[in-house]
Amino acid sequence: MQTKIDETVALLKQAQDEYGPDLVFASSFGAEDVVLIDLISKNASGIRVVTLDTGRLPQQTYDVMDACREKYGLDIQVFFPDASEVELMVRESGLNLFYQSVKNRKHCCEIRKIHPLKRALSGAKAWITGVRREQASSRQSMAAIEDDVHFGIKKFNPLIEWREADVWEYIRANDVPYNALHDQHYPSIGCACCTRSVTVGEDPRSGRWWWEHEDGVAECGLHASPLKKT
């Protein structure tokens, strides 16, 4: 475990040394992301922390954001969707458009997540994420350092080799604030309307967009872009 922590800290420091103010940690405040917030606060403070508020997040996510802000004295930059884009989308397709078709769901993720993420990453040369290989079959080929072709910048995945047990061991040992929904069988937490709990043995991300799983576990597009290993 200590070896994994040391390797993760080394990668965070490497990213900070190489990219300085052009480095961004995009956090959704899931279990992996609070581990990174703790590690960054203790070992690489100064890395900019951004998050997206889609407007449909569960209250428990706001609670953990504020708990981290308080515990670590974090300056968290919250990016919101463009109000006029949301208004047009809702006017054309309704508030619950994501249940109607995959196309509508992707459109909603585009407006509420991808566009704000593009603004959050604007000017950045590298970003950090909390993805782990074990989380989904779609993440098997991811590496610790990648070229993110979609956003045209470097991508660091310092927890790529961590197992779920490692994440929780770290959270408990370091008294890290975490999203209360994890205690209700939500391994992966996104928007309230598009996330549900999972049962034992299910893919950890199967609670996301569960109604469209015929083709496997869905991704929102934040980490599904074409990537190549470096």
Ligand code: SF4
């Ligand atoms: S997860 Fe659901 S509500 Fe959130 S942006 Fe995507 S489709 Fe919209």
